[in-house]
Amino acid sequence: MLYAIRYILHVLRHTIDLNRRRITSNVQRITLPVLMILLVSCEVPTEVYDNPLDEEAAEEEGIDTPALVFFPDKFEVTAGSSISVQLYALEVTEVAGAHIQLAYDKSLVSVNLINAGDFFSSSSGPVFVYVDDPESGILDIYTSFLGSDSATVSGTGNIATLVLGTTTSGESTISYTDQSELVDRHDNPLELKGLGQGEINAQ
Amino acid sequence: MNSRKFLVHKALFLALPLAIIGQDSRETVAILDFEGRGISQLEAQTLTDRFRTAVGSAGALRLVERQMMQEVLQEQGFQQTGCTSDECAVEVGQLLGVQNMIGGAIGRVGRTFTIDMRMFSVQTGENIRTKNVSYAGAVDGLITEIEILAYEISGLKAPAPLIAKRKAGVPVQPIVQAPRKTRLGAMLRSMFIPGMGQFYSERRFWGYTWLLSELALAGGIYTFGTQWQTSYDSYNSTIELYNNETDPDMIRGYKEKAQGHHADMDAAATQAETLAYAAAAVWAVNVIHALITGPKKDEDGEETSSLSLPVGLAFDPNTRTTMMQLSIPLGR
Numbered sequence: 001m002l003y004a005i006r007y008i009l010h011v012l013r014h015t016i017d018l019n020r021r022r023i024t025s026n027v028q029r030i031t032l033p034v035l036m037i038l039l040v041s042c043e044v045p046t047e048v049y050d051n052p053l054d055e056e057a058a059e060e061e062g063i064d065t066p067a068l069v070f071f072p073d074k075f076e077v078t079a080g081s082s083i084s085v086q087l088y089a090l091e092v093t094e095v096a097g098a099h100i101q102l103a104y105d106k107s108l109v110s111v112n113l114i115n116a117g118d119f120f121s122s123s124s125g126p127v128f129v130y131v132d133d134p135e136s137g138i139l140d141i142y143t144s145f146l147g148s149d150s151a152t153v154s155g156t157g158n159i160a161t162l163v164l165g166t167t168t169s170g171e172s173t174i175s176y177t178d179q180s181e182l183v184d185r186h187d188n189p190l191e192l193k194g195l196g197q198g199e200i201n202a203q
Numbered sequence: 204m205n206s207r208k209f210l211v212h213k214a215l216f217l218a219l220p221l222a223i224i225g226q227d228s229r230e231t232v233a234i235l236d237f238e239g240r241g242i243s244q245l246e247a248q249t250l251t252d253r254f255r256t257a258v259g260s261a262g263a264l265r266l267v268e269r270q271m272m273q274e275v276l277q278e279q280g281f282q283q284t285g286c287t288s289d290e291c292a293v294e295v296g297q298l299l300g301v302q303n304m305i306g307g308a309i310g311r312v313g314r315t316f317t318i319d320m321r322m323f324s325v326q327t328g329e330n331i332r333t334k335n336v337s338y339a340g341a342v343d344g345l346i347t348e349i350e351i352l353a354y355e356i357s358g359l360k361a362p363a364p365l366i367a368k369r370k371a372g373v374p375v376q377p378i379v380q381a382p383r384k385t386r387l388g389a390m391l392r393s394m395f396i397p398g399m400g401q402f403y404s405e406r407r408f409w410g411y412t413w414l415l416s417e418l419a420l421a422g423g424i425y426t427f428g429t430q431w432q433t434s435y436d437s438y439n440s441t442i443e444l445y446n447n448e449t450d451p452d453m454i455r456g457y458k459e460k461a462q463g464h465h466a467d468m469d470a471a472a473t474q475a476e477t478l479a480y481a482a483a484a485v486w487a488v489n490v491i492h493a494l495i496t497g498p499k500k501d502e503d504g505e506e507t508s509s510l511s512l513p514v515g516l517a518f519d520p521n522t523r524t525t526m527m528q529l530s531i532p533l534g535r
Contacts, residue, residue, distance in 0.1 A: 042431040042472035045438070047465050051446055054454050071449060088449075156451050 052196060053156060055091055065091035067194030068100065068176050071158075079169035079202040082112060087141070087160045089119055090194070094152040094184055097127075097144030098159060101179040105172035106137035109200060110165045114141065119157025122147040128160070138177075151185040166202035174198040231301040232322065233267040234258065235292055241311030250309055250349050257353030258305075264357050267299055275299055289328065296325030303331060305356060315339045318348060322356050332356050386497035393493035397486050400493030409496070413489040420482040427475035434468035 049057050052069045063069065067090040075083045087100060097120075104111070111132045120126035124146040131140045141160055145153050164174070176195040183189055234255050239247030252269070259266045279298055286295060296304040307320025321333040334356050338348050347368050354361040384403065393400030398414030401407070438461055445457035 042428060042468075042475050044465070044469050044472050045435075047462065048442075049445065049458055049461070051448065051454055051458075053449055053451060054445075054458065055451065056458075072446075086449075091451075156449075158449070 053088060053090060058090060058194065058196075063090075063194030063196055065194060066093065066182070066190065066192060067091070067196060068159075068180055068182075068192065069194070069196030070174065070198035073196060073198045075198070075200045077166055077200070077202050079166050081202075082163055082165050083200065085162050085164060085174070085198055086117065086158045087162065088156060089159055089182065090156050090196075092156075092182060092190070093154045095145070095154065095182045095190060096152045096185040097183045097187070098141075099179070099181050099183075100141040100143075100159065101177040102139040102141075102162075102174055103177050104137045104139065104164070104174045106134055108166060108168055108170050108172040108202065109137075109174065110134060110167060111139055111162060112165045113163035114139075115161045116143060117158030117160050119153060119159050120145040124148065130160075140179075164200075166200065169202045172200050172202075174200065227265060229263065229265045230303055231267065232258070232264040232303040232305055233272055233296060233299045233301045234269075235286060235295065235304065235306040237306070237318075237320070238308040239310075240308055242309055242316075247309055250345055253346055254349045254353050257350040258357055261354045261357040261359050263359050264303070267301055272299060289323070292323075293325055293328055301325060309345070316345055316348075318345070318352060320352060320356060332358065384498035386494050389497055390490055390494040393490045397489045400490070401496075404493065404496060404498040406496060406499065409492065413485065413492070416485050417482060417489070420478050420485060423478045424475050424482065427471045427478065431468055431471035431475060434464050434471060438464035438468055 050061075051057055052071050052073045055065055058065065058067060058069065069088050069090050071086045071088050075085075077083055087102075089095065089098070111134070114130050114132075116126050116128040120128075120143055122145065126146060127142070127144040129142040133139070139162075143159060145151070147153070175197040178195075180192065180195065181189045182192060234251065237247050237251045237254070255266060255269060258264060275298060276295060286292060292304045292306050302325060303322050304325055305320060305322045307318065310317045310319075316338045318334070318336045318338070320335075322331045323329060324331055332355075334352050336348050336352060338344060347365060351361040351365050351369060354365070389400035389404045391400070392403050393413070396414070397417040398410040398412070401410035401413060441457055441461040441464055445454060445461055448454045448457055
């Protein structure tokens with residue numbers, strides 16, 4: 001008798017639960033779309049134009065042209081992974097060669113690979129020499145244009161591509177030093193108004 | 204023999220004033236107490252008295268007063284309550300010297316009452332007029348029916364007030380009063396769906412007005428919401444292209460496109476927001492309108508809605524008692 005009563009109660013509870021779920025399910029079917037309509041507002045995101053190669057955006061960041069910048073200039077990576085960063089000349093005029101000196105945090109970043117970019121490329125190929133001093137965290141790149149049609153290049157272009165390794169987690173920067181310069185055909189230094197900076201966040 | 208003589212004298216005595224009054228051409232009639240079947244004798248007698256009064260008021264027949272009837276019949280050893288057969292009624296009529304007799308019965312079956320009465324000629328025993336009525340309701344309502352029958356059995360049409368009273372009826376109120384439409388019910392319905400309260404109040408024009416207005420605004424919100432979504436997606440994809448581009452001319456192009464999409468997004472969001480405010484305002488006004496106007500008045504011009512306390516008196520036919528009741532109108 002007791003067992004029968006318990007069985008009946010169990011069935012009743014199950015039935016009530018089912019109905020509650022059914023009712024809840026139906027209510028959810030009706031209310032959720034209504035709530036979504038009501039609650040999801042038409043948000044307008046803030047306009048953010050921060051491509052480092054965007055001259056206007058660079059000026060807003062305090063980097064006037066002609067300038068040397070990194071592309072991209074922000075990295076969010078896991079510690080131990082590699083990142084590829086390009087060194088760009090931004091809106092330069094009649095450049096025959098460049099000496100680029102980079103400073104990086106040797107405790108967090110290492111230089112794994114350096115390749116020449118296509119800004120100074122020609123049929124003869126660019127002159128491209130680099131010296132990396134991991135002890136001091138300084139990288140020097142020397143490159144020049146050897147074009148047959150002209151002696152200089154102008155505009156925006158990729159001077160070099162670096163592959164950096166992140167050794168540990170942390171935040172660090174990579175930047176152009178004041179020793180960086182662009183020269184004309186006569187090896188006279190050209191005015192550089194802006195030097196960009198790259199931010200690396202390794203988690 | 205002596206009683207018969209006395210009776211003759213009595214009859215003459217009854218007839219004389221009638222003759223003196225002025226040769227009233229109306230037929231004379233006496234009314235026997237109605238037989239009660241399923242109701243108490245007291246109720247049957249009360250209804251018979253009311254019937255007599257109504258016949259007298261109708262004025263189509265000359266009515267022998269009950270008191271006079273009682274005296275005559277008592278002298279002759281007649282008991283009205285026992286006189287139910289046609290023969291008895293005819294004999295009574297002959298004793299009273301009237302031309303017509305009216306007799307009948309009032310019965311009750313469940314909640315239904317039946318009234319069967321006939322007027323017949325004392326001389327010929329022939330039925331002059333027969334009336335049968337069935338009535339469902341409280342005993343009180345029989346009074347109206349009896350009064351109407353008095354006119355009808357007299358060959359007259361019942362007056363309009365009586366007919367109207369019959370139509371209105373005696374409210375048979377159960378313990379729980381039937382729900383009536385209320386302003387609160389209309390307001391709650393309009394809160395749920397715009398216009399629903401107005402439909403509930405039978406104000407269809409306003410119901411359609413609010414409902415269609417809200418639907419139109421909802422349609423506008425949906426349209427601008429869709430436009431916003433399209434612009435949002437386009438903006439995001441263009442920004443992605445802008446961020447990954449290295450060619451300065453392409454960067455400029457993507458930037459201009461992204462700015463265009465952003466402007467479209469902003470405009471659509473503003474429009475949707477404006478329509479949302481308008482929809483909220485329409486909804487609020489619709490709720491207030493439902494509350495203020497409330498349900499329409501009934502045929503008698505009485506407000507069908509009430510903001511007063513739902514307490515009143517009701518007659519319970521089952522217990523035949525009057526009691527105070529609390530009614531909670533649920534609306535229809």
